Amino acid sequence: MTADVHLDAMTVRFGPFTAVDRAELRIAPGEFFSFLGPSGCGKTTILRTISGFIDPTEGAVRIGGKDMAGIGANKRPTALIFQNLALFPMMSVADNVGYALRVRGQSRKQRQKRVDELLDLVALGDQGSKMVDELSGGQRQRVAIARALAVEPQVLLLDEPLSALDLKLRQHMRRELRAIQQRVGITFIYITHDQGEALTMSDRIAVMNRGRIEQVGDGRTIYDHPDTDFVASFVGETNALPGRVLEMTGETAVIETELGPLSGVNPRKLMRGSAAKLFIRPEALRPTSGEGLSALVTAVAYEGNLTHVSLLAGATPLAMLLGAGDGFAPPSPGETINLAVTHATILPVSDAGI
């Protein structure tokens, strides 16, 4: 069984500090939903509030339509996977997995079947009798998942559980987590500061900054159509050029930057004269033989399938990314080249930008 989660104008304050500011959000049943943001942005507070370790100062958390106020962490239909996993070191793998059943009064015999089932689900069928410290990092991860799934929670909450793993294993576990989610079909709420994780696994992502939800959308929307300058600069690499809007025509606008007038899409319908920033993704810059921005190549880093080019246009540093199959010959340092901008976004300047 799965349930939707509704954050209803939820605010959490710690004394004078506002950790989460009027979060309003509906997470659909069975969705893989991620909160993405830098550390201290309030994403962990949201997770702990949903799981019941923190009470909202204002507003409410509703799970499956039911207000969770006054319901303790041990009574909610949620299960939390901790950042450090918090596996019980003095119990065996099977006892860890069966713990939720044990506290519900099931004897070891009664819970055996379910424990075996769960261990099979996470491909640890034969490891039940081992102690936790005899497992590898990836196996521990799976134990934590199996333990959380034991009592069939309607919502699984994950607090950066992959952050302790090596890069390669982390990528492997992303696929596996996604597969498990699809198998069990319940709502997953995932917290991370790693955009790669959020983009690869999630149905939808909420980008958070300083306690506020800046944008909610699927990965592509967030990357291609950021709503705020924070989202544009936090998700993925970008070149930001501040300036003032010169004119607007339909969906696009022209902005006067230190590199001269440049045009881009104008999703927020900024009016002429307002302060704005132009965001250009490194892969939206292309060398051109015709007219364009003139820039000096300062460094070229070859990364196999990609080539990372550092440029200097006037006094402004720019980054360009060339794919191996793009058909451009990488320039060499010291060269001056002309650049074309294939896609750019104009967004208002907020004090919350990085």
Place this chain on the structure above:
Amino acid sequence: MLASDGHPFVLLLPFVVVAGFWLLSLLDPKPVHRVSFWKRNGTAVSIFLIVAVGLWALFMIVLPQLFMVEMSFRPKLPPTAMGGARDIYTFENYRYFLYGSTRDSSNWNSLHLTAFFTTIFVSVLVTLFNFLFSYPLAFYMAQVATAARVRLLLLLLIAPYWINEVLRAFAFRVMFAGSGVINRALQGLGILSEPFDFLGNNVALYMGLSYAYLLLLVFPLYNAVESLDRRQIEAARDLGAPWWHIHLFIVMPHAKPGIASGCTLVLMLTSGALAAPLVLGGPRTLWFTPIVYDRFYQAFNWPQGSAYAFILLLTCVAFVLLVLRLTKLSLGEMTK
């Protein structure tokens, strides 16, 4: 006021203490999102915690001390006179400690006063000697020796640590006896022509006292020195610091909490030692604890004994405060 009226008053004190704690907890600014004590522990465990700590702190620590102090201000009376007109609070037990009489104050109680100050003086010397003697070992174990050797040394140290004080004192008595090994050896070497009375001259006592608590200094010192990063010493040596400079200005400041706690502990134990002076003391030996002991079991004067015990306690408190002041440490750092 009659002294026996004191008891209900003293029995009220725990409630005063509890109320004090409660008031203190009210003063504390309310921390954000803290689970209450009852909720965090569950009812059963909460009750256990409160009962256990209440029993321990009040009935095993605070009240006994208060009763002892209260008794020290009462006169020694036969049971029939208790609660009578003569049962009043008085300083006579303390007066006795100073003047050797409950009324007359013309002469000092030189026997008890000398014993008291000798005890403190010798305890300080013994502690100092023990520190100097055990510091090199602690340093060697913490910074020089290999892990395997440290393990062996710790094993060697732990074995004698658990032999009780009485037997340790007994060992010294055997060794220093008139026909003991030391005397025989010294005579055999021609240094002495007849046995020397080590016991009567307190040599055995002072050595026995030093021996009794030596190891209690090694362990805290070892722990304190061990946490020092070896590279600091190497850096200092590299910069040309002489060895004594390294110890005085690098190792010892780092180990200050350990040194303070070890020395305080040894000082307390030495000045409060009972077994060693009883076993190793000669008839002319002056030590304070046996005098306290005698107040109870020779003179059967409990109020006076209480007064003497309280004087010893106050001395210890003064010492702890002095050490804390001198080293600028908090009690928590020292008793780690």
Place this chain on the structure above:
Amino acid sequence: MSSRHILKLMTGFYMLVFFTYLFGPLAIMGVTAFNTPSYPQAFPFEGFTWHWFDVLFADSDVLYGLKKSLTIGVFVVLLSVPLGLAGALVMQQINRRARSLYYLVVVSPVLTPGVIIGISTVIFWRDFTTLTGMRFMYDGMVLTVLGQSSFIAAYCMLIILARLQRFDRGLEEAALDLGASHTQVFFHVLLPFLRPAMLSAGVLAFLSSFENYNTTTFAILADKTLTTVLAGRVRQGTTPALSALAVTIIAVTVLGAIVYEVVKRREDARRDTKLRAAEALDAQEMVAA
């Protein structure tokens, strides 16, 4: 000769002096336990004998005291480990302002001379049992257990507190999240985590109780324990039977220490293998991923 050599020589000489001081008196006493003269004499060695051990084990007072000491030790463990546990948990939860006062109260017995603890225990319980009509509580063994526990519980608290500070509150939250009640968290997660510290505290409590003299000699009243019997004997006059007792105690201690060391080494070795196996698994997994 280089200064390095001199340093080494000096270290060696110092070690020799230190350990001679530490073991010399015990060794001499040990020898007297096996020497025939009726006065404890190490030299000259007049003949080997087990006689003094026979005398020792035929001594009813010593045996009575031993039995009492062991019984008291067990009760002290049973009382001071729970007290120390409660003390440590309260220490961790009490608010900041009250903590320093609380700390002062519960740690003070460690820095109080044992005789004073003994005296105050006797005085308080004499009056208290009379006042409340529980005179049966005024018993040497009861008072000794209470008096010793007042400071031994503080040792236990310090040991348990050290481990408690390494406790990951996340484990508590994980258990709550899985549906455990707060009481279940205590018994399923916190207590098992503290078990090693409680075991060490128990061992320390027993040994401290067994060897205690200063508090016991007051609190035991008319009764006697091994140490008070010993003290009485030693004051009356020395006999090699006491040396024999010391030898027995040393032997038991050393045996215990060796067993402890062996168990610990085996444990360490096992943990090492486990750790290495887990690391190998990690490496394998990386390759597979």
